[in-house]
Amino acid sequence: MSDAALPQFRTDTAQKRDTRRVRGEGVVVQAVLITISLAFLALFLLLPLVSVFVEAGARGWTAYMAAVTEPDAVAAIHLTLLVAGIAVPFNVVVGIAAAWAIAKFAFRGKNLLISLIDLPFSVSPVISGLVFVLLFGAQGYFGAWLKAHDVQIIFALPGLVLATVFVTFPFVARELIPHMQSLGSADEEAALTLGASGWRTFLTITLPNVKWSLFYGVLLCNARAMGEFGAVAVVSGKIRGLTNTMPLHVEILYNEYMSAAAFAVASLLAGLALVTLALKTLLEWHYSDSIAASRRH
Amino acid sequence: MSVSVTIESIEKRFDAFAALRGVSLDIQPAELVALLGPSGSGKTTLLRLIAGLEQADQGRVLFGETDMRDLSLRDRRIGFVFQHYALFRTMTVGENVAFGLKSRPRGQRPDDAEIRKRVGDLLELVQLPGLDKRYPSQLSGGQRQRVALARALAIEPRVLLLDEPFGALDARVRKDLRAWLRDLHRRTGHTTVFVTHDQEEALELADRVAILNDGRIEQVGSADDVYDHPATPFVCEFLGEVNKLPVKVVGSQAFFGDRPVLGGLSQNQGGQAALYVRPQHLRIVDDLPLALPGVVEHLRRNGPLRRAEVAVQGLAKRLDVDLASQVAPAIGEHIRLRITHGSLFAAA
Numbered sequence: 001m002s003d004a005a006l007p008q009f010r011t012d013t014a015q016k017r018d019t020r021r022v023r024g025e026g027v028v029v030q031a032v033l034i035t036i037s038l039a040f041l042a043l044f045l046l047l048p049l050v051s052v053f054v055e056a057g058a059r060g061w062t063a064y065m066a067a068v069t070e071p072d073a074v075a076a077i078h079l080t081l082l083v084a085g086i087a088v089p090f091n092v093v094v095g096i097a098a099a100w101a102i103a104k105f106a107f108r109g110k111n112l113l114i115s116l117i118d119l120p121f122s123v124s125p126v127i128s129g130l131v132f133v134l135l136f137g138a139q140g141y142f143g144a145w146l147k148a149h150d151v152q153i154i155f156a157l158p159g160l161v162l163a164t165v166f167v168t169f170p171f172v173a174r175e176l177i178p179h180m181q182s183l184g185s186a187d188e189e190a191a192l193t194l195g196a197s198g199w200r201t202f203l204t205i206t207l208p209n210v211k212w213s214l215f216y217g218v219l220l221c222n223a224r225a226m227g228e229f230g231a232v233a234v235v236s237g238k239i240r241g242l243t244n245t246m247p248l249h250v251e252i253l254y255n256e257y258m259s260a261a262a263f264a265v266a267s268l269l270a271g272l273a274l275v276t277l278a279l280k281t282l283l284e285w286h287y288s289d290s291i292a293a294s295r296r297h
Numbered sequence: 298m299s300v301s302v303t304i305e306s307i308e309k310r311f312d313a314f315a316a317l318r319g320v321s322l323d324i325q326p327a328e329l330v331a332l333l334g335p336s337g338s339g340k341t342t343l344l345r346l347i348a349g350l351e352q353a354d355q356g357r358v359l360f361g362e363t364d365m366r367d368l369s370l371r372d373r374r375i376g377f378v379f380q381h382y383a384l385f386r387t388m389t390v391g392e393n394v395a396f397g398l399k400s401r402p403r404g405q406r407p408d409d410a411e412i413r414k415r416v417g418d419l420l421e422l423v424q425l426p427g428l429d430k431r432y433p434s435q436l437s438g439g440q441r442q443r444v445a446l447a448r449a450l451a452i453e454p455r456v457l458l459l460d461e462p463f464g465a466l467d468a469r470v471r472k473d474l475r476a477w478l479r480d481l482h483r484r485t486g487h488t489t490v491f492v493t494h495d496q497e498e499a500l501e502l503a504d505r506v507a508i509l510n511d512g513r514i515e516q517v518g519s520a521d522d523v524y525d526h527p528a529t530p531f532v533c534e535f536l537g538e539v540n541k542l543p544v545k546v547v548g549s550q551a552f553f554g555d556r557p558v559l560g561g562l563s564q565n566q567g568g569q570a571a572l573y574v575r576p577q578h579l580r581i582v583d584d585l586p587l588a589l590p591g592v593v594e595h596l597r598r599n600g601p602l603r604r605a606e607v608a609v610q611g612l613a614k615r616l617d618v619d620l621a622s623q624v625a626p627a628i629g630e631h632i633r634l635r636i637t638h639g640s641l642f643a644a645a
Contacts, residue, residue: 186379186380186381186383187383187385187386189350189377189379189383190377190379190383190385190448191385191396191400192350192370192371193348193349193350193370193373193375193376193377193449194396194397194400194448194449194451194452195370195371195374195397195400195401195452196371196396196397196400197371197400200400204385204396205385208387209386209387
């Protein structure tokens with residue numbers, strides 16, 4: 001280091017110390033704030049998660065495997081995968097369409113549409129479920145007609161899918177809208193002037209441009225679809241081995257004082273949350289550049 | 298292959314805002330035309346209308362004899378270079394340039410080897426050989442500009458349209474690219490229209506300049522035409538700095554107060570008028586006739602130019618005078634100015 005650089009360095013640190021003093025951020029304040037945040041996170045987020053896995057394993061590996069391979073549990077797992085397998089792709093398609101409409105076109109009622117997309121987030125899940133009972137239940141508006149045509153929606157797979165679609169609809173659209181809006185329409189216009197068809201423009205330009213927010217949206221949508229309790233509980237009827245999804249199965253087991261089995265199944269759901277979190281982190285870490293451009297925060 | 302472009306009394310509204318009100322313009326084959334105007338004047342809307350990215354409420358655009366409304370965006374074959382280039386960020390430079398060719402219907406699509414060759418040739422043309430494997434994010438602004446141009450040229454466009462082609466570049470790169478684009482136009486001979494708000498750029502680059510204001514074309518002409526003989530006060534002020542003198546025209550002379558300042562007028566317009574004089578058209582003289590007396594109040598230097606601010610009795614604003622010789626007057630010196638060239642507009 002040259003002699004000239006040394007005083008320069010000293011001034012730098014002196015300045016740093018000065019700004020810290022001006023902003024009133026003493027070391028003590030920093031330490032207190034960090035401790036409070038960490039303690040909160042540990043107590044309210046980490047501890048419950050850990051306790052799920054601890055409880056699940058309390059009776060040993062054999063009991064754990066027995067709980068998750070028992071026929072009703074397997075049926076619940078199947079049903080959960082089936083519901084998510086229908087609801088998530090549906091919401092991806094409709095979510096892309098809604099995001100496209102909002103981001104690329106100007107039309108009357110656009111703000112209303114944006115508010116409507118958020119509706120499932122602001123409504124209690126129980127109400128989301130009750131709406132479908134009101135419409136399609138035995139005493140509902142379409143109940144008589146459905147019964148006459150031998151179509152069962154409530155207390156059956158269609159009802160579970162409807163409730164799940166409703167609750168998880170915003171995830172994909174909410175991720176895509178700000179990203180698409182920030183990208184504008186110039187890329188698509190360029191593709192069209194270069195002679196590409198609308199479909200080719202969508203597949204080769206629009207979709208690749210938003211693929212990371214789309215993937216992120218699908219991830220969140222899926223996690224919620226598999227974990228949804230309230231809306232699904234209302235329309236399910238909780239018929240064991242038939243209309244019980246994993247969250248409902250967990251609740252039933254717990255209410256029957258089979259807490260080890262309940263926690264074993266719950267640990268699968270918690271595992272899903274961890275996998276989602278890990279994928280999201282991996283994604284952000286790996287593609288931080290392209291994601292940075294897309295985040296609305 | 299270049300065609301003429303005929304724009305016939307175009308009207309375009311965006312809700313309550315009239316973007317274009319009755320714009321007509323004839324562009325010759327292989328001509329390089331600038332649409333010049335302040336922001337909000339409608340120049341970009343006009344360019345997008347020519348491209349077919351906007352629809353006119355009234356009027357039509359013809360390429361040669363063909364009405365553009367009869368053609369799809371693909372069949373129009375427009376080379377459009379967007380203001381921020383709109384390069385496809387998930388594709389390499391080579392894939393970007395090849396996009397137009399690969400988007401053609403199966404029957405008209407060249408094979409892969411042919412496309413590769415064309416991409417190579419185009420990158421050669423825009424002086425970016427060997428960059429085809431890079432991504433747009435790895436290029437400088439000037440390089441992206443040229444990739445966008447190569448991509449637009451790949452579809453063998455009938456007309457090349459450029460929206461603020463140098464707007465996002467720094468001053469030095471801008472100058473280089475200007476000369477390069479002029480040269481490229483000379484070699485390829487595409488009918489070219491570009492939008493700019495920079496009058497220097499328009500005057501230097503274009504065969505003809507169309508000056509837009511408030512949704513109307515104020516004047517169309519060569520750089521010399523519009524600069525030396527502005528049709529309206531707006532054109533005169535927009536194209537460069539100008540001093541304004543209220544004068545009264547009597548016979549062939551313009552009077553400032555009771556002093557004749559400009560003679561030999563052929564225009565037959567008596568009465569009150571505004572005389573617009575550019576700083577370089579004021580000269581310090583020794584003799585009396587047709588001279589305007591004043592006092593030097595400030596001396597400034599702007600790059601190669603030396604400029605005096607001269608206070609004239611009866612005029613609230615000081616006159617800007619470009620000093621031609623190296624001998625500058627002193628501050629406080631009494632001088633006389635002769636107007637060598639001016640534009641006269643009837644007082645509003």
